[in-house]
Amino acid sequence: MSAFNPLGLLALLGVPAVLTIHLLRVRARRIQASTLFLLPAYESVTEGGRRLERLRSTPLLWAQLAAVALLTWILVEPRWLREDSTRRVVLVVDASASMSAFENVLSDTLRENVDRLARAASKIEWVVLASDPREKMLYSGSSAGEAIAAAVSFRARLPRHDESPVLATARSIASPSGLVVYVTDHAAPIPQGVEVLSIGSPLSNVGFAGVEVTEEGYRAIVKSSSGNREKRRWWIEREGTAPTTGNAVELEPFDLAFLSGSFGALEEELTLVLEGDGFTLDDRLPLVRPRPKVLRLFVAPELAANRFVARFIESLASVVRVSTPEEADLVLARSRESSTPTIAFAPPGGGGASPEGPLVSERDALTEGLNFQGLLALASGPAPGDSDPVLLWQGERPLMFLAEAGSESSSLVVRFALEESNADRVPAFVLLLHRFAESVRSSVPGFEQKNAELHQLLDALDGAGPAGGARAPSEPGFFELRQEERVLFRGAAHFADVREADLTRAARRRLGAEVFRDELRRNSLPDPLQSLWIVALAGLFLVVTALQEKPTSATSSISER
Amino acid sequence: MSSRWLERVRYAADRFRLPFRSRIWRGQVGNWAGAGSGGSIDFQDHRPYVPGDDPRHVDWQAYARSGHYVMKLYREEVSPAVDLVLDGSRSMSYQEEKKTRALELFAFVLESARRSQCAARAWVLDDDGPSPVSPALFFEGRLDPLSLDDLAGTGGRVVLDQVPFRPGSLRVLLTDALFPDPPETLVRRLASGRGQGVVLAPGARSESSPHWVGPLDFEDCESGARRLERIDESRLAEYGARYRSHFALWKAGCRRYGIAFAQIPAEGDLTRALRDRALPEGAVELCR
Numbered sequence: 001m002s003a004f005n006p007l008g009l010l011a012l013l014g015v016p017a018v019l020t021i022h023l024l025r026v027r028a029r030r031i032q033a034s035t036l037f038l039l040p041a042y043e044s045v046t047e048g049g050r051r052l053e054r055l056r057s058t059p060l061l062w063a064q065l066a067a068v069a070l071l072t073w074i075l076v077e078p079r080w081l082r083e084d085s086t087r088r089v090v091l092v093v094d095a096s097a098s099m100s101a102f103e104n105v106l107s108d109t110l111r112e113n114v115d116r117l118a119r120a121a122s123k124i125e126w127v128v129l130a131s132d133p134r135e136k137m138l139y140s141g142s143s144a145g146e147a148i149a150a151a152v153s154f155r156a157r158l159p160r161h162d163e164s165p166v167l168a169t170a171r172s173i174a175s176p177s178g179l180v181v182y183v184t185d186h187a188a189p190i191p192q193g194v195e196v197l198s199i200g201s202p203l204s205n206v207g208f209a210g211v212e213v214t215e216e217g218y219r220a221i222v223k224s225s226s227g228n229r230e231k232r233r234w235w236i237e238r239e240g241t242a243p244t245t246g247n248a249v250e251l252e253p254f255d256l257a258f259l260s261g262s263f264g265a266l267e268e269e270l271t272l273v274l275e276g277d278g279f280t281l282d283d284r285l286p287l288v289r290p291r292p293k294v295l296r297l298f299v300a301p302e303l304a305a306n307r308f309v310a311r312f313i314e315s316l317a318s319v320v321r322v323s324t325p326e327e328a329d330l331v332l333a334r335s336r337e338s339s340t341p342t343i344a345f346a347p348p349g350g351g352g353a354s355p356e357g358p359l360v361s362e363r364d365a366l367t368e369g370l371n372f373q374g375l376l377a378l379a380s381g382p383a384p385g386d387s388d389p390v391l392l393w394q395g396e397r398p399l400m401f402l403a404e405a406g407s408e409s410s411s412l413v414v415r416f417a418l419e420e421s422n423a424d425r426v427p428a429f430v431l432l433l434h435r436f437a438e439s440v441r442s443s444v445p446g447f448e449q450k451n452a453e454l455h456q457l458l459d460a461l462d463g464a465g466p467a468g469g470a471r472a473p474s475e476p477g478f479f480e481l482r483q484e485e486r487v488l489f490r491g492a493a494h495f496a497d498v499r500e501a502d503l504t505r506a507a508r509r510r511l512g513a514e515v516f517r518d519e520l521r522r523n524s525l526p527d528p529l530q531s532l533w534i535v536a537l538a539g540l541f542l543v544v545t546a547l548q549e550k551p552t553s554a555t556s557s558i559s560e561r
Numbered sequence: 562m563s564s565r566w567l568e569r570v571r572y573a574a575d576r577f578r579l580p581f582r583s584r585i586w587r588g589q590v591g592n593w594a595g596a597g598s599g600g601s602i603d604f605q606d607h608r609p610y611v612p613g614d615d616p617r618h619v620d621w622q623a624y625a626r627s628g629h630y631v632m633k634l635y636r637e638e639v640s641p642a643v644d645l646v647l648d649g650s651r652s653m654s655y656q657e658e659k660k661t662r663a664l665e666l667f668a669f670v671l672e673s674a675r676r677s678q679c680a681a682r683a684w685v686l687d688d689d690g691p692s693p694v695s696p697a698l699f700f701e702g703r704l705d706p707l708s709l710d711d712l713a714g715t716g717g718r719v720v721l722d723q724v725p726f727r728p729g730s731l732r733v734l735l736t737d738a739l740f741p742d743p744p745e746t747l748v749r750r751l752a753s754g755r756g757q758g759v760v761l762a763p764g765a766r767s768e769s770s771p772h773w774v775g776p777l778d779f780e781d782c783e784s785g786a787r788r789l790e791r792i793d794e795s796r797l798a799e800y801g802a803r804y805r806s807h808f809a810l811w812k813a814g815c816r817r818y819g820i821a822f823a824q825i826p827a828e829g830d831l832t833r834a835l836r837d838r839a840l841p842e843g844a845v846e847l848c849r
Binding site for chain 2 (some may be wrong): 038
């Protein structure tokens with residue numbers, strides 16, 4: 001049996017109230033009498049003003065107690081679970097990093113609500129999902145304890161993200177008769193058909209919100225997500241040395257501060273640490289000295305004197321010039337003469353048609369967001385093959401295309417001469433060259449050292465070798481990517497999501513009582529004698545009223561004799 | 562004492578008086594039949610003449626028949642003495658209606674005695690004993706015999722031992738009889754010395770038919786003692802039975818000594834109360 005309206009139990013307060021009324025005689029009416037010697041004295045009689053007397057078993061007392069009990073029974077609305085009642089409850093755990101601040105209350109809160117839900121049906125099938133669409137299903141089964149354990153063991157570290165796809169999936173898993181509960185830490189707008197269980201509470205937080213690192217030093221941003229003035233100690237942890245003595249940073253409400261410093265001469269990594277608070281992810285900022293991957297570059301002799309090419313090479317970081325195309329990762333030449341990825345610029349004096357028609361760029365990662373309007377060039381170089389994707393058109397004539405795209409020898413062919421165009425003054429052209437050079441750099445194997453945000457996709461390795469598609473770890477710290485014994489990548493992951501670090505709007509919200517009531521209503525049957533109890537209660541009220549108002553006239557009087 | 566109050570008493574006294582006619586009295590010459598022979602015109606008896614008798618009372622017709630001097634005796638006419646005792650216990654005055662009725666009866670007895678040319682004396686009885694009350698002061702409104710300031714109370718008991726009853730007097734006791742002592746001692750004292758007795762007992766309806774229910778904090782009006790009681794129907798019925806038994810005992814005790822006992826309700830008109838209660842019991846009689 002389950003109580004559909006547990007608040008009805010408050011009616012039981014009527015029991016002590018009734019007993020108190022019957023026990024206390026503080027309201028005994030005072031009467032002056034001349035015939036007390038004619039009134040028989042019973043045990044309860046006192047002569048000293050006692051205000052409590054032994055509880056006497058009277059019909060009125062028992063009628064009132066019965067009325068209270070019956071009223072409680074009716075108000076509680078007892079229901080009996082149907083033995084065939086089965087429900088599916090899908091718990092979607094918010095994967096946002098801010099949830100990590102409330103991991104200590106997640107277990108208790110879930111247990112409290114899950115236990116109540118478990119009492120609302122004979123059998124419940126539990127499904128636990130994370131709001132991270134990349135996560136697999138955390139649990140599916142009939143054990144409430146295991147469902148709670150799966151939800152609690154999940155580590156939420158994602159930046160702010162859209163949870164609606166997972167909630168839609170959960171809704172479909174639950175089916176129309178099921179229940180979806182979104183476990184989060186803030187008062188999220190309630191999606192249709194989803195109940196929200198929020199476990200958060202407003203917290204003051206100060207943490208690292210980002211960093212700019214160069215080979216010489218760093219400049220870290222400390223942000224206060226607090227409505228009050230905050231003061232935090234901070235220090236530096238270096239491998240093999242004791243932490244530096246603490247300094248303090250003071251911040252006005254929602255203010256920023258900057259911490260700057262430099263790496264030691266041979267130092268490759270260090271960690272900035274802030275004094276801990278409720279949200280610990282942003283209290284540590286591990287840093288490595290950035291070491292970009294080296295790009296080996298060969299410049300053909302005919303281009304060596306070109307001013308544009310020289311400036312372009314200077315703008316590329318970590319470039320090493322080599323003397324032969326075979327040693328190079330990237331070749332700058334007038335034409336493609338080797339299997340090495342090449343940027344081929346058309347030689348001058350090739351003639352070519354005058355520019356006609358609009359400049360149109362094809363959709364490609366290299367041209368995304370670039371505007372080539374204003375480019376004046378005469379197309380004269382080799383025409384693209386059928387399988388070569390054109391990057392830029394002028395009218396019907398391709399101006400730039402990729403030769404052997406997708407292969408290790410993919411090259412960028414520029415079909416106009418630099419000397420006969422204004423390309424050096426078109427930013428989109430320069431950016432395109434940079435993108436191609438960096439794509440070549442990312443595709444070649446080599447050591448790289450850089451800083452990344454938590455869970456960041458390591459673009460430099462994307463699609464290249466064994467580390468393709470790798471992401472930075474979900475906890476702050478140093479990490480390496482290896483191929484066999486060779487270290488390909490070394491980095492430091494830090495938390496830098498300002499929105500997740502702001503816990504001032506975290507809120508607590510329990511599952512509404514109507515959720516449990518609805519569940520119970522669906523899976524249980526009401527008391528079939530409810531109407532009878534109501535009639536009986538009305539009868540009891542009449543009995544109580546009659547007993548209270550029963551006339552107490554004397555049996556005789558002077559005038560009657 | 563207001564004139565209306567006195568008018569009610571006089572109105573009652575116009576219709577009823579103390580039971581003088583139904584008794585044989587001793588006392589000074591008056592209007593009521595005495596126990597001996599006297600100068601009235603009511604024949605009583607014959608006796609042989611003895612020297613010194615008044616020859617005017619020789620029954621000459623009897624002398625003609627018998628040849629002996631026979632004296633004709635006539636009933637003595639006397640004025641009975643009235644001794645009035647008012648119970649000064651607080652139960653007589655703790656209710657205004659009952660106190661008023663007690664004072665009305667007190668005045669009625671004195672007025673009735675005055676009209677019958679009886680020598681009346683009055684006392685108020687409290688713990689200090691009987692205190693004489695001047696009827697003149699009472700009628701002038703200068704004395705309230707039941708004023709609590711003047712009384713020490715009786716502690717709920719009435720003791721007549723110290724009351725100087727006159728021999729052969731009509732003793733009128735005004736008491737509510739609400740004390741637990743049995744009535745025999747008191748009634749015997751009323752009837753002592755060839756006295757005649759009348760007990761008038763004013764009583765309130767709240768005493769005979771109280772509307773008590775639930776928890777009540779009783780205060781005894783005599784002693785001030787407190788009692789907490791829960792009154793229900795059964796206890797109220799038991800109280801009523803004891804009340805009736807108490808006054809039945811009083812009535813029986815008085816009857817045994819030839820004393821009229823009448824309960825006079827405190828509520829309603831005095832004349833009607835006397836007619837309905839005192840007249841049937843012989844405590845008063847109709848005026849002619």
